[in-house]
Amino acid sequence: DEMDVDTIWMDGEFVDWDEAQIHVLTHGLHYGSGVFEGARCYDTAQGPAIFRWEEHLERLYQSAKPYEMEIDHTVEELTEATIELIRRQELPSCYIRPIAFYGYDSLGVSPRNCPTKTAIAVWPWGAYLGEEAIERGIDVMISSWRKHASSQIPTNAKTTGLYVNSMLAGEEARRNGYAEAIVLNKEGNVAEGPGENIFLVRDGEIYTPGLSESILDGITRDTVITLAEDLGYTVHDNVSISRGELNTADELFFTGSAAEVTPIRKVDNVVVGDGSRGPITEEVQSRFFEVVERETDEYDEWFTYV
Numbered sequence: 001d002e003m004d005v006d007t008i009w010m011d012g013e014f015v016d017w018d019e020a021q022i023h024v025l026t027h028g029l030h031y032g033s034g035v036f037e038g039a040r041c042y043d044t045a046q047g048p049a050i051f052r053w054e055e056h057l058e059r060l061y062q063s064a065k066p067y068e069m070e071i072d073h074t075v076e077e078l079t080e081a082t083i084e085l086i087r088r089q090e091l092p093s094c095y096i097r098p099i100a101f102y103g104y105d106s107l108g109v110s111p112r113n114c115p116t117k118t119a120i121a122v123w124p125w126g127a128y129l130g131e132e133a134i135e136r137g138i139d140v141m142i143s144s145w146r147k148h149a150s151s152q153i154p155t156n157a158k159t160t161g162l163y164v165n166s167m168l169a170g171e172e173a174r175r176n177g178y179a180e181a182i183v184l185n186k187e188g189n190v191a192e193g194p195g196e197n198i199f200l201v202r203d204g205e206i207y208t209p210g211l212s213e214s215i216l217d218g219i220t221r222d223t224v225i226t227l228a229e230d231l232g233y234t235v236h237d238n239v240s241i242s243r244g245e246l247n248t249a250d251e252l253f254f255t256g257s258a259a260e261v262t263p264i265r266k267v268d269n270v271v272v273g274d275g276s277r278g279p280i281t282e283e284v285q286s287r288f289f290e291v292v293e294r295e296t297d298e299y300d301e302w303f304t305y306v
């Protein structure tokens, strides 16, 4: 396979990449009834290590709950499978994609008769928004599509079906020449990106929308809050950020397992700060990479060594 990975784990078996097939009448394909995760294995000084794997796996099981989906594999089994999968493909670093979904039996909205299928794939994935983005930042636009409200669908569950909203917003941005979107919630306040959480810096203090703003409870968001506070910054992590505050911010940045820490330099062509990566963004970003690449032995509990 062009991504030089050739194996996928499916419900207890390691299968060839090209054999990792499902039926076209799979419930999850028709109704978005899947839950998934995105985690990174980093090539650290002590060898490949998965960042905050336990939290990602815990969120996978949590995400399944609102859908009464029973993932019939234990944490230990999924962890061993993932480690074995990475070892077999000799990947020093990679992106890890576990997914659980209602499979094939009979169609109709009710998944009652459908089995729950579980699969894990890994592949090399560089900077989510482009190599340049980490240093130079990206230009974003505020999408005309709002985020679904947490009263309409559990936004704290990483559900496959939710991502058509992310696709609509992200593609609208890219169609208009921007790298990514910012999505407002039903109330018109800032929620997050299509695949990222968002942080704002103003007068030396850091802000990020609270969990009631219809956002995903991001693990990188949690990591960055911890690192920023350890760097001595005040972080307001339960605020509502209005659209106008995006234009008066000194700095903005996205966080995510895929996005890592990506500075935002323009919003709808309005420059943020001086239009380049902000100093506090840079400090937090450097600390993030220092930690995930294990250039410090702090936060070792965040790593599952392969």
Ligand SMILES: Cc1[nH+]cc(COP(=O)(O)O)c(CN[C@@H](CCC(=O)O)C(=O)O)c1O
Binding pocket: 037, 038, 039, 166, 192, 193, 194, 195, 196, 197, 215, 216, 217, 218, 219, 220, 221, 255, 256, 257, 258, 259
């Ligand atoms: C909507 C959304 N919000 C926030 C985040 C950040 O969460 P965390 O990874 O726990 O810090 C992600 C992760 N987006 C995943 C999927 C990206 C994709 O393209 O698919 C990811 O970053 O892996 C989201 O999808």
